[in-house]
Amino acid sequence: MSASSIDAFVATTDPRSMAHLRTLVDDVLGLLAEAGSGRTGPVPTGGPAAARAYADDVLAEPLLPTAGGKPDDALRQLVEAYATWAVDVSHPATVARMQCPPATVAVAADLVVTALNQSMHAWEAGPFAVELERRLIADLAGLVGYGPNAGGTVTAGGSISNIMAMLIARDEAYARRFGRSAFHTGVAASGVRPVVLCTETVHFSVDRGASIAGIGSDGIIRVPADELGRMLPAEADRVLRELPADLLPVMLFVCAGSTDFGWVDPLPAIAEVARRHGVWLHADAAYGGGALFSDRLRPLFDGIAEADSVTLDLHKFGWVPASAGLFLTRDAAALDHLAAQQTSLNAADDVAEGFIGRYGSSIQATRRCDALKIAVTLRGSGRQGIGAMVEACHELSRFGAARVAREPRLELAAEPVLSTVLFRYLPERETDLDEFNSTLRRRLMRNGQAMLARVILPRPGGGKAVWLKLMLLNPATEPGQLDQVIDDVLAAGALLEAAAAS
Structure with a gap:
């Protein structure tokens, strides 16, 4: 050139x-x-x-x-x-994935972030960006209910946040038991095997995190749950009491707003169990955490501040373009495990003079300033504004569930807790419901009519069943527009039935 x-x-x-x-x-x-x-x-x-x-x-x-x-x-x-x-994420029939229509100010802020190309790993790579993220973390830690000693970092999403939680919980457990972090010794040198406790229906990032942390999927112990899939605190206590001496529990992983039903594990009771056994408690609120903005829905999350760490994703309930994940810890000192490797990015003489980047709080080095688009969205809308949008999505889900319940050809899985509606089409003639609903979903997508999600959930009597899911994250969607989506599902189902009968 x-x-x-x-x-x-x-x-x-x-x-x-x-x-x-x-x-x-x-x-x-x-x-x-x-x-x-x-x-x-x-x-x-x-x-x-x-x-x-x-x-x-x-x-x-x-x-x-x-x-x-x-x-x-x-x-x-x-x-x-x-x-x-x-995919037009603002279209009323885009109800498949956790992709919200982003706030216009957040899109504009993202352009600025890209144009100025600051990085979070070192002070000299983005001085204001570094300070902005620190203050954003403090404000959102306050939203969770954490005090002034809290810490955290902006991440690429819930999976990364959950994996970070597992790494820190592992190192905390090893440091308490052996006086030295697994960051240095690895997990094999101790002679014990680390394990993680969770229910059957947690996010798939738990398995991935267990692999990355050296725990392995075989090191995941599934705690019995109630009929809604929520962890039973008494069972968690029993499992921890009965663990053999050669197993080291590093984490109790709980859900604060499941991606399918929106249910929340009984956080206060589980927190008591975690404290009794000295086990790190992590709450995955990647999807559900948006309810913390809502005065009406926030009580569902009572006790979340008792967790040692929390995952939030504001590219779900937050209307910020991806990526906008957050990993928050009740005690910022827990992040020291990530900063254990001394490099020029956290040299002692620079730190003493205040030239402190964000390398030590993250598992990434070079990292863009996603804090800006989050900050402009939150400052522009405020807690009440975001809360009102969350509540609008919740009301839309209640409307959709009521419509599904009135239709004889549709079956509602459960009343919505947050903003998901799970249902399936019931053909008049006996057929394989799982195959029928899977085909129905693909037909709607192939025709460009609606983008629906599909989930596979345990049956009460054993086995698993396919359900269709409406993920409602667009507060601008009108009830009549959601009616049209359900009308399209019914029409497509009727055509499939007719084709099967001919």
């Missing part, structure tokens, strides 16, 4: 570069508006085959050519294609 082409390529705060960026942003926004105006549903029709064929056509030329073309043209071509086959 010549010097002039490099100047045009690299984003700077120079007025010419800013003018160029403004032109590109205007072009991109125009492409997004054009793609949105041509939609008839949450995604184009045709399913995976159509999406693959479209990509084959648009991406026929290599993404890494020997000689590049014009960067502006590459941007427009790929953004147009990206937007065309993107």
